[in-house]
Amino acid sequence: MPVIRFIFVRFLQAILVTMAVTLFVAFAIRLTGDPVVMMVSEASNVTEEDLARIRESLGLNQPFLMQYFEFVKNLARGDLGDSFFRGPVWDLISVALPATLLLAATSMFVSILVSIPLGIYSAVHKGGLADQMIRVLSLVGLSFPNFWLGIMLVLVFSITFPFFPASGFDGLASLVLPSVTIGIILTATNVRLVRTTMLEILGAQYVMVARAKGLSERKVIYKHALRNGAIALVTFMGLQFGNLIGGLVVVELVFNWPGMGTLSVEAIAQRDYPLLQATVSILAIMIVGVNLAVDLIYGLIDPRIRVS
C-alpha cells in the first residue's frame, strides 16, 4: 500500500529529525562544562563533596547518553525536570506555551486576513498600479527586522497615541500590537505566495475552460481558482511555521510577552540549561509536528507529492 508506506516513511523521518535536534541541543548544552559549578558560583564554602552530591541528585554523574535517554523518557511522560532556579520546568512551560501559541494563532489570522485578498487582487490585476504597489510594499515588509517594527508600533500606538498597552500580557488589548507586528512580517511573504499561486492557477487549462463556458470572472476566481489554490496555500503557510516561531522569539521580548521566546532568553541570561534545553526542544518538536501534519495532509490530498 503506497499510502501506508508514505505515512510510515514520513513519520520515521520526523522521529529521526526530532531525535537529531534534541540530541544536538542536549549535546551542545553538555559542552558548557559543569553546570553545578555555575549553580553554586554565588555561594561560598562549597566543598567537593557538596558538588558531588548535587551532581548525583541531578543525575549529572551519569554518562551523556544515559542523561539524554533520561531526558527523552521524561519528556515523553511530560516531566521536564527542574529548572536550576525556578522550580519544575513544566510549570514554566505550561504558562509560556499557551501564550506563544495564542500569539502565533492571532498573527497567522491577521496575516491571512490581509494577504489573501491583496494577493488575489494583485494576481488578477497583474502589472497594474495596485499590483506594483503591493509588490513594492511586500518587498519593504521583508526588509526590516521584525522587532524594530514592534518598537515602531509601540512608539506610534502606545506612546504618541496611547491606544494599546506597550507590553505585558493583560487582556485582549495587549494582544493587538504583537499580533500585528508578526502579522505584517508574515503578510509580506504570504502576499507573494498567494500572488504566484494564483497566477499559476489562472494560467491553468481548467480556468480557461471555466472562462470559455462563459462563467463570470468572479465565479472563475473564487469558485475555481481559489478553491484549487487553497491546498497549496495552506501548505506553504504551514511550512512557514518554523519562520513564525523564529520571529516570535525576538518579538516576544520586545513586548515582554510571557511566552517561550522570553523564557528562552531568560534561560540564557541565567545559564539555566535544563530550562533552555526544554524550551528549544519543545519548539523544535512542534515545528517538526506541524511540518509532518502539512506534509501528510498535502500528500493524501494530492498524490503527486508522494513521489518525491
Next chain:
Amino acid sequence: MAEQTQNLPARTRFRLKYRRFFKFEFLLGALLTGVLGTLVILSTWIFPEGGRSVDLLARLTPPFLSWEHPLGTDPLGRDILERVILGGRISFAVGLLSAAGAVLLGTVIGLLAGYYRGIWDTLIMRFADIQLALPFILLAITVIAIVGPGIDRIIVLMIVSQWVQYARLVRSSVLSLREREFVQAARSYGLRDRKIIFGHILPNALGPLIILLTLNVANNILLESSLTFLGLGADPQTPTWGGMLSEGRNYIQTAWWVTVFPGVTIMLTVLGLNLMGDWLRDELDPLGRTSR
C-alpha cells in the same frame, strides 16, 4: 540586431544595449546599496574615533537641530549618524562573509550530490530536514548560550546552517544539466569529471545561485541585527545597528530618534539588496526556481 541599431544616435544605442539595467527597480536597489556600501567602506577613515567618543553634556540631543549632530545623539552623547554609518561595517561584514562561506560550501557539496548522488544526496536531505526543524534564531540562542556571544561565531553558525539551501539549488540544477547534450558531448570527449563539473555544469547553474546569494546577504543582515538586539552579537561598545536598537529601546518614551534612525538604515540597506535580488530573479530565473 547590430545592423538595425547602427544608424541610431549613440545615446539611444547605449540605452537599448543596457535597457535591462534602466529598470527603476534595479536602479533604486543599486543606488541604495551603492551609496550605503561606499559610506560604510569609507567610514573607518571618515570617523577615526570609531563612534566611541562620549559627550555626556550633549546626551540625547534631538535630531535636525545642529550640523554637529544632524541625527541627534544617544544616551551617552555619542553621535547617531556616525554610529549608524559605522554600524554598517559589522552588518555588511556578517552578511557578505556568511553568504560567501555558505555559497562555497553549498556549491561544492551540491555539485558532488548532483553528479555522484549517493551519500552526498543523503547528507543534503537530512541536513535540510534538521534546518527546517530548528529555526536559525533558536539554533543561535542555544549555541551562543554555550560558546559566548561574538560576531565570528554568528558567521560560522550562519554558514553551518545555510549552506544547505545552496546545495539543494545547485544539486537540482546539476540533475537537469547533466543529461543535456553539451555535457554528454563533453563526457564523450573523455574530459575528466572535475573539468565537466567546473567547466561545463557550474557556469550554467550560476544564475539562480547569484539570486539566492543576494537575498541571503539581505536576510543575514536582518538576522545579525536580531541576534545583536538579543545581546548575542558584538559587544555593546562596538557600534552595531542591532545594538543601537537594543539601547534605544529603553529611551523610546523620550528619545524616538535613537531607535528610528538605525532601523531606517537597516531597512534601506536590506531593501536595496532585495530590490536587486528581485530584479535579478526576473532577469535570470523567469521560471521562479528561487522564489520564496
